[in-house]
Amino acid sequence: MNEPLAPPGPPAAVHPCSLSLTALERAALKHQRPCCIWLTGLSGAGKSTLANLLELRLNGRGLHTFVLDGDNVRGGLCRDLGMDAEARKENTRRLAEVARLMVEAGLIVIVCAITPFRAERAAARALFAEGEFLEVYVSTSFAACARRDPKGLYRAASEGRIRDFTGLDSPYEAPLDPDCEIDTETLGPGCATDRLMALLLNK
Template sequence: MTNISNDQLNIRWQDVTLDKNTRAKMKAQVPCCIWLTGLSGAGKSTIANLLEQRLFEQNHHTYLLDGDNLRHGLNQDLGFTEIDRAENIRRVAEVSKLMVDAGLIVIASFISPFEAERQMARRLFAEGEFIEVYIATPLAECEKRDTKGLYAKARRGELKNFTGIDSAYEPPENPEVVVDTCNLSADACVDKIISTLRVLRNN
């Protein structure tokens, strides 16, 4: 159970005039968080970047949150222990929620290895606002690519708590979208994500 300090007990929600629906209406879109999860090297960053470009071309207002980029700023004080990873995802989820409240379509690209943390993120959003995309590229393929040389370091014991090697990855239980970059190109993966968004919007 979380301990609440006396200072926190004095904090109250401040009412504001503009709300999420008003901001979204101005942008002529339905805001949401598209959460990409998968192993290092699965193709998350490539797909997220291409997805944002495609949505931008369709006149949508977007923002891309990338795991590596946020560790240069917002999350630079966090390591890679399970506790730090959980805090990493908590912060990202809260930022994503604020951006959705601003009326944006947010694309969050993070390994986010634990189901509990991804479910925590989902619970911050209204029904239908959190779209989980599992980049289901197998470990063997990710390790074969090893674009950053991280798997090799982990195998040599030079990199601790690396997902897929000495730290677990828990695949999503019920993601809205599943793509495998072994069988689909990045463009085809983005097509599938956008098609799913359209279906969800029409339900």
């Protein structure tokens, strides 16, 4: 079983500041209920595509959003992390902490990242209030993702040029009870986005 990577505690000299403005008051200015929609699944499953389409749909309704894309975050905030299991756990922890801050700022945050381990996704959910975190499993199969291979990663992994590749020589633990499941091999982008919008409206 994968244990969550425990972050070091804050230094003794750090004392969190109590802010006067609440998360609800920030959200009220934006006339929306903030939340985090967390898209998990294999590389090439369609997470980034769905995140972009969902953000466009929400933006069209005048809502305030932000997409935290796994690859984009790897280029900055998480650029010091590798791809081994412990580094992946820390990557998920950082994504979750940033998403939590954005929700406190009143935003609808869409996270799209492989985030392969159940324990870390559960730890991410625990940072949010009830109903603020929605886990979406983009369940497109390994075979379908490998056929797409939009970044050439599956070919590189099969040739041994990439190590610790999720679904091949590094595990992916599928969600057991996601808030929503989408297989982009059988559901087109428009219908998949409709399903995500329905999820948000129902919640």
